[in-house]
Amino acid sequence: MSLLQVKNVSKHFGSLIAVNNISMTVKPGELRAIIGPNGAGKTTFFNLITGFFRPTAGRIIFEGRDVTELSPARRVWCGMARTFQVTEVFPELTVRENLRIAVEVASGMRLRPWLSQIDDEKIRGRVRELIDMSGLAAKADRQVGELSHGDQRATEIMMALALNPRLLLLDEPTAGMGDQETYEITQLIRRLQKESKLTIVLIEHDMRVVFHLADRIMVLDQGKFLAEGTPPEIAANEAVQTAYLGQAA
């Protein structure tokens, strides 16, 4: 039983084919990495899965349900959450406030004009939990916009987590980070997979992270599917090596 089934999905922008007939099946609890040279269509692929665009062709099935026509917000309600390549958070609000909003929305309280004492406590509790899990406790009351890159990314991941998703999509979570921060985020992601039993799909360029975390890897090149398999299989795959080395030239 798969969690996510992407069936023959394509995306055309006029005459530009960004994603060309790609399929992917992800099992529950799996950590799948999507890699490929720049311009391979990875982010566009993500955008199709999360509803940022409609595909030109193909279907997206999540937990057995066809979500191809659903808006991004509805897909979130179905259990998908994502982070972006350029961190998307609420910059002028504090970490705590960012998380609070995520938790409230996830609890179905977004339209509430007031909160009972009990609900308020529950929400605060959940926010505290998330803050502790992220290691941002010391900075929880600072404006997110003023934090370091890595902390902003961690906040964003926590916000995605606050939504109680069953599928977490991370777009280049370690982009722009130094070694230490990369290590911390990698550990965080690993913890999420193991402890929260999340299914995770991530786009990454940093091969250390990919080979450290992934159960399976899918390789894209110029919008087309190139290869898929376990990390050892992919490492040995000649077509993959050519794609990467060819690009480097």
Added chain:
Amino acid sequence: MSKLFKPESRRKLAALVAIWTALVLAPFWMPLLGGYTALGTRVLVLGLAAMSVNFLLGFTGVLSFGHAAWFGIGAYGCGMILKFVALSTPLGILAGTLAGGLAGAVLGALIVRRRGVYFAMVTIAFGQVFYYIAFQWSSVTGGDDGLRPFYRQPLHLGIATLDILNDATAFYYFVLVCFALASAAMAFILRSPFGRTMLAIRENERRARFLGIPVELHIWIAFTLSCFFMAYAGSLYALVNNFADPRGLHYSQSGDFVMMAVMGGMRSFWGPLLGAILFVVFQDYVSSVTINWQIFIGFLFVLVVLFFPRGILGAIRHRVAS
């Protein structure tokens, strides 16, 4: 309870007490500064209008430049009740508020998918529709001359009668109570989970959407709420002047309200009220001194945009933070 003793909470409470003390005692200290009670009443109502615009602008990040339309509809609604239907102030206010709010709800549904500059354009154009109607439908609205005569009616409160028609001080306190109710409602909403989704939309619409917030719906709700508040302020304004003016619907009036919010500080709850005070005082002074007062208002706009975009309270906050 322990939260009350945090320094930040104490500061906020002190500020709140100071503001309300000043407002409650206004009829006493205003004459000392060369003002008079009726001016205070006027400023209070315009301040409420500016706060209503800011509900949308500063807290949701939505730029409506035609909001005077709802203000005007509220004014005409209230005036028409008093003139044609019944001599009841509360009914006038209710009617005006409902008229403007419902009209806003309908329009909001049409335009809620637009953003930024295009949204602003459409709000301006639609605002002008109502201006045009007020001007042309002169048999009902009085056209260019405005809607008159009607008078705010004394309030019969059972134990006593509040003569808000003739007693300027009584009227001021009546308006202050109305203001208190509205501003309390606004503050309440802003503090609620829904209010926080408004902030989310302002801060980062894409992230709000990808948290599962149906952005268009929430914007529509915020828009409609602000229209209700705006129409409420408009009804009060009709009572202030015993008159409803078509010019109150013109987009230049909208611009004035936005400027008040910006001048005082868009990110602050009380900023627009401060902005209204400054704007009205400035405008009254300049128009009493020269016939070409419009140039000065124009320069005010330019100066604020170029040098004080955060407004006064915003600039103070920024200073304090750094």
Added chain:
Amino acid sequence: MTQLLLFNITNGLIIGAFYVLMAIGLSLILNLSNVINFAHGGFLVVGGYIAYTLEPYLGFWGALIASPFLTAIIGLAVEKTLISRVYGRDPLYSLLLTFGLAFILEDGTRVIWGANGKPFTIPAALAQPLSNQFFFITSYRLFMVVVVAVTIVLLFMLLRYTRAGIRIRAGTLDLETVSALGVNVRALRSLNFAVGIFLAGLSGVLAGGQLGLEPTMGAGLLMPSFIAIIVGGVGSLTGTLVGGLLIGVASGVTAVFFPAASEAIMYVLMAAVLMVRPRGLFGEEGMLT
């Protein structure tokens, strides 16, 4: 009846042509720089008054040609000193800025030239009706349409065939890429703004010849321009062109049946377009939304 209808449709097209001239200038500025130029009406007035001032020295024709250029220079100065400072910011600020500018221009006109209206004399040859049959078309109105048509054609050619024009069009679609290709975006915006103001100034001269000059004449023309842009579709100059003519004709035709509603019809059209096709007749999905 047909005579009356024809009269009003022709009238409508003439008015529409005029709206087009105003609206296209506004549209140019909006599309490239994301600025709603509230002061556009103010520049119209300035253009008209400058022509009035120049007329004794240069005659009607000289004033007609010189005034738009001078107005454009003023516009350029304004753009460089004021408007360019708010480009990166929230659209709120450019709105407030041009709003304030509108006040300054209108009242400034009053200060310099007085609050009363001024007459603007057109050559006698143009003041005659075209013929006895078409008594309702004075030569001047035909002349206006011709000027507008020629100007629009020249503008479209400029945008299609000159390097600057192509850059402006590209910039409307993707300013980032244009900038990355090494084009001086600031200069481009300035040029674009100046062209827009040139059109506003020209509108002012033409309007002055038709209606006489008054400090308040610009404000009344701003709304039809807005509506033309909304109806035609934001982001599309062709749309603005069609939109302007459409509301002009609609206004003219309505005048036959419901004279009182001839102005209202513009707003009705706008509401209809927004409900049925929110992006406008020629608008692209995603333009400025």
